[in-house]
Amino acid sequence: MIISEQVAFVTGANRGLGRHLALELLSRGAKVYAGARNPESVNIPGVIPVKLDITNPQEVAEAAMVAKDVTLLINNAGTSTGASLLDGDLDKIQLEFNTHFFGTLSMIRAFAPILTNNGGGSILNILSALSWFSIGGNEGAYTAAKAAEWALTNELRLKLYPQNVRVVGLHVGFMDTDMTAGVEAPKADPAEIAKLAIDGIEANSFEILADELSRKLQSALAGGVAALYPQLT
Secondary structure (H helix, E strand, C coil), X not given: CCHHHCEEEECCCCCHHHHHHHHHHHHCCCEEEEEECCHHHCCCCCCEEEECCCCCHHHHHHHHHHCCCCXXXXXXCCCCCCCCCXXXXXXXHHHXXXXXXXXXXXXXXXXXXXXXXXXXXXXXEECCHHHCCCCCCCCHHHHHHHHHHHHHHHHHHHHHHHHCEEEEEEECCCXXXXXXXXXXXXXXXXXXXXXXXXXXXXXXXXXXXXXXXXXXXXXXXXXXXXXXXXXXX
16 A cells, blocks of 8 residues: 555544644645644644544545545544443443444444545554453453454454455554643654554554554464463463
């Protein structure tokens, strides 16, 4: 995939990793639609702001009507409520799944036919190292929703590949964004993660491991519960 020849749609493009992804795509010559719940908050010269809440089916449909030339969809929009699965607010848990699973699915269902009609393309789902690992704190809803999004990515990768649509997953740990402002842990520069992500798309990767944490966790999966959670043994 030659990025300069692509038309991209980035969700959650007004801040954090989404903003850096839009900037990186622009710098490489792509046309970029920037989805945001408040399009006025998109302050990137050269992009096309689009009003979009991915949990709103009508706005998803309207975005697909506006951006019929898309060849690259990046599902970046997310939320982190800090809800525990055991005793957290069920509405917050529902929001995590409505955003990361159902919202992502809604975008792919709306845009996959567009990519196919345009000769094929790629879909990048921004996942997480927490797709593979639970810390055991108050982020259980986020972890579970991201794990579900990983499963979604695997399923739709198989479904869409015969239609010349490549579904890519990016796994990354904590990044230095608003969402992790209260987290005390090493954080990656989102600008660097954006570069790695676009490099991976350009290289036709199916899976992008953006940091050492993600690489270690992927390796540990083969060891099962004992490798991931030695405190349980």
